Amino acid sequence: MDDLYTLLERAETNSDYRHILERLRWFDGFQCPNCGWDQYYPIKTRGLRECKQCGLQVSPTSGTFLHKARNLRSWVRAILFFLQKDELSSVSIALMFNRSYATAWFMMHKIRFVLGQSLDHVFSTEQREFSCSTMRAALFKASSGDVLMRPAAEVLLEQDADNRADFNFEDFVRLQYFLISMLVVFQGVSRKYSQLYAFEFSLRRDRQFLDPLRLLGCFVRGSPLARSELKQYLAPYMIRL
Ligand SMILES: [Zn+2]
Structure with missing residues (x-):
């Protein structure tokens, strides 16, 4: 190895x-x-x-998550950059690899999706589930144009006391960090893709334990992920963090 x-x-x-x-x-x-x-x-x-x-x-790559991927250099580099950089937007991926924004956006979501599917395989950290309703401030429907423009601090203060009582301190901190990250880095995300962003958050949190070859190995397993599979992705009620 x-x-x-x-x-x-x-x-x-x-x-x-x-x-x-x-x-x-x-x-x-x-x-x-x-x-x-x-x-x-x-x-x-x-x-x-x-x-x-x-x-x-x-x-x-046949039959794997990278099925029919032509530019393996871009794919592998995007996967590795994805976790090395603190903030990596679709725009920077598009510029880096000279791809369209749409292609870069799809690449990023696919990377989140595949690594997210492999979380249990990659980490020993326990994942917890949180209701999307407690995160409504940071998760909005992109289609409604309901873009959140308020400062993160104001939104966090709104987290109601009832919900807080359900969490232990560790959960509460985990949830708050996730919300801050979604608000500050992405200015809020579409609820539909919230689980994918949550996967990214979890991966970054534990990235010092991540091994690049192990991560790449996740992409040459599993069934091919068709573009349609991501399109059909439904908004979750609970997300894993
Ligand atoms: Zn055979």
């Missing part, structure tokens, strides 16, 4: 990054996604592996 850190540090091209993802995906051996066979022929020129039993040609 040690040499993978070196490779990651020196990686420049898409094929360098493909090689790293290949190692991460099959670090404990190849398995054909079609028939489960563990023997393959390497097709080095195209960075593929061909199953010796059924002949399926598999790329390191």
